[in-house]
Amino acid sequence: MNDYNAPQDLLHDKVILITGAGDGIGAQAARTYAAHGATCILLGRTVSKLEAVYDDIIALGGNEPAIVPLDLKGATPSHYQQMAQTIIDQFGRLDGVLHNASILGHLSAFKDIDAKEWQDVMQVNLNAMVYMTQALIPALEKAPNASVIFTSSSVGRKGRAFWGTYAVSKFATEGVMQTLADEYQNKSLRFNCINPGATRTHMRAQAFPAENPETLKQPSDIMPTYLYLMGNDSLATNGQSLDCQPK
Template sequence: MTPAPDLSNRIALVTGASRGIGYHIARQMAAAGAHVIAVARTVGGLEELDDEIKAERARTGRGEATLVPLDLTDMQGIDRLGGAINDRWGKLDILVANAGVLGVIAPIGHVEAKVFDKVMAVNVTATWRLIRSVDPLLRLSDAGRAILLSSGAAHSARAFWAPYAASKAAVEALGRSWADETRNMKLRVNCVDPGRTRTAMRAQAAPGEDPATLPHPSEIAANILPLASPELTETGRIFQAKPQRWVSYRMPE
């Protein structure tokens, strides 16, 4: 496994930080020295994360957190978040756009409009709004890093996964376009497919699956962390997180 990068004095924004992969990314970034702005709807999960980060800081003197309870369907709230980060820190070093919803696993003609609209609102529109809100702040960093969570569903386009697959394909397109816009800047933008992981979303998608056969989200988070490194040079790529290893590929031009 790649060693965790040194994120001392970096400001990192992580969405969906109250559970699953986002929770462990936030916790590990704090352990690596970052000040984590942890965003999620669930206050209890954010408080648990904060307790873990405070305990780690008491042991090592590294890492802090600022908790932001926010539903990402609150688009104006996302806009205000960028302003608040600017007022307090004047920049942002790392963005991890992790929050997302599955919707339903169903034939495309059976998906209710309100379900489709929510998947697109949370997974796509909120991601775009977040990018728009923090792009100027990431450009002010000496090594801005953006990590957008995607899914293998974006490429497999399996039966019954249409809304989720479409939303993640859109996220990848946003990320690749953003990376191309900023290719000559210090900002690096990459997407990552975490793969099958022991999360609540995976349990919803595959209720008969044995979770013990899947990697823990802390393992996947540790594999994603190198994309936040100030030493990273790659941009516009889509990575697959595998336990103990990385696989990366550039999508066709």
């Protein structure tokens, strides 16, 4: 999957929602999906960043994206229900979701985790993802086949000292994916996780401020796995957690 060579029309006529689409991996995924024929729904907190990605897609000759400004920290299930109904009304269905948006929180000893920060990280990384997925399933079920990609991490598979809040949110993400994949086994809707690995993003710089970013892969370098899981070549892949940069 890491060297997957996607056909140019892989995502032709597909409608795909990307969270955290304003920068980093989310922005690159949106540009990449659009370049392969998708109509992208760009969801993020900062309108100016979403508009910049919108402009990039239009400049590359892609389908006109939709923009959904939404702060996951404050959004409620009713916001996601309204968004899902708007998607059905406008597009008739949803072919894919990339749950990319996450926040890191501070790295600290477990005993020192701040309660408010714990709640904020769980709200964005877990609760918002769960409520949004629940709301979007009817739209996803209207597609001939649909793919939901969750973003995981190596610390969501094996806990790491001082990464407690973020790690627990990613362990939970893996659990959500596995539960849904089992519920929808042999159906038209599939669920998988991606671990992007060490990638040149703002979150990586937060976590490893002394690291030389020149040693890291760019978001564009890891897109083959994102394309594979979103396109029809992965129809039989369900309940898997894939590494973009396997060791």
